[in-house]
Amino acid sequence: MRVVVTIQHPGHVHFFKHAIEEMEGRGHEVYVFARENEVAVDLLEAYDIDHEVLAGESDSLLSLATVQATYEARLLRRARQVKPDVITAIGGVAAAHVATAVRARSVVFYDTEHASLITRLAYPFADVVCTPSCYRGDVGAKHRRYPGYHELAYLHPDRFEPDRSVRDTIDCDPSDPLVLARISSWGASHDVGQGGFESVRDVVERLENAGAHVVLTAEGDLPASLESNQLTTAPERLHDWLAAADLVVSEGATTAAEAAVLGTPAVYVNSQALGYTTELEAQYGLLFAFYDETRHARALEKAVSILEDDDTDWSARRAAMLDERIDVTTRIVTELETAGQERVSDRSPVVANPG
Incomplete structure (x- = not known):
């Protein structure tokens, strides 16, 4: 399947980096689209993740709206070319909107309850919203909870050995x-x-x-x-x-x-x-x-x-x-593959039973 990963913050790079590697290792096509923010692009380059930068960095809340609109428009154009089965993100405003427009599945990960603007703009359009089990709030039938934290996608001992x-x-x-x-x-x-x-x-x-x-x-x-x-x-x-x-x-x-x-x-x-x-x-x-x-x-x-x-x-x-929490990268991959399989099934032609 074809998966689009959107990156708008340095933390998003850490969160998705192992999942990108695993998805590619399983034979999926992964496209990474980024918006420059702090050192996000530097991290993508440091981890040797192929990516395309769609918008620059904002220097104020006012300019953020303009930059975000530019990013979403360019993401839509590229998604129409890529024809993804799944689009995923943290927060997921652009990802959920674009996925709806190109009839892809959207899988949004989030853990910040008080970011009400983001949740109001993203959650209604998302197909799946994944949060830690401790997340305060209920997103309804599309809500998937897991026993972990975003940070355990990249700092779980199975993924990271620190150099002290x-x-x-x-x-x-x-x-x-x-x-x-x-x-x-x-x-x-x-x-x-x-x-x-x-x-x-x-x-x-x-x-x-x-x-x-x-x-x-x-x-x-x-x-x-x-x-x-x-x-x-x-x-x-x-x-x-x-x-x-x-x-x-x-x-x-x-x-x-x-x-x-x-x-x-x-x-x-x-x-x-x-x-x-x-x-x-x-x-x-x-x-x-x-x-x-x-x-x-x-x-x-x-x-x-x-x-x-x-x-x-x-x-x-x-x-x-750690005894009670999971390696979150494993959950990311599972959610993306499940969503992708659903999308592939939806677009497959129905073959009549010759009998």
Whole structure:
């Protein structure tokens, strides 16, 4: 069958990369169409995934609408040429719309309940909506739940073995705990009016005063005084750093969840809760979330307490989580092949029984 995979964010590359390889290995034709966003295209190139870029990067919410419209129009044109059986995406606004227009099946994966604009535009048109079992909300008969997280499509131990030696590339005393802090730009449509830490400088100072070596990965510009803390690494190596760190503090839910499934304790600081961050905290104790007006102070208190904690067996907590969760890539492939078989059956001619 013919499958179109659409990529609009770096996380989408990670999510689909193993499924693309497996689908091609099973003899399916896979076409990858991308919109430039942060380092998405860089990752496609790093993983040697054949792709076509259909639209550039937006620099504001206003320009995002224009870029998205351009991307969807070009995706429609290419889909009419490819004639896919299945179109898949995370979020899936363009994918669901285009699939409807070209009579392909659409399989949408998502895990962000508060992204209401995306869900309103995508879900009504999608044939299948796949979410983690902890997703808050019901999409109806088309809803498929699975026991896992997006991050286990690429960080499950069957898919990823971290290289913790990356720590040796920075000037960090081996006896000092390493903290990676992820700072968000708050530029996504579902981030409007939301926030995380009050001061990045205060985050670094508090953690350094606790004896940690702090490195930052930031979507926007950092204050000049913190530029020396900026982590310079190839985007495809970030997960090695998350595994090598002793603690991750993050305004982004994806980074926090990535750290958690790797067995690195994560402090998540954001004004919005998600089903998967809640479950990783309540059920497995791998993530600690702070949402209210006191989140800055309380999160830093928790971060310092984790650095001072020598008793918690984080690897045991990770093992307990992995015992109950699946390799999500396997589920991706199953959903795409099932949808593709349904589409192929629909377009096959009906042969009358000669008897």
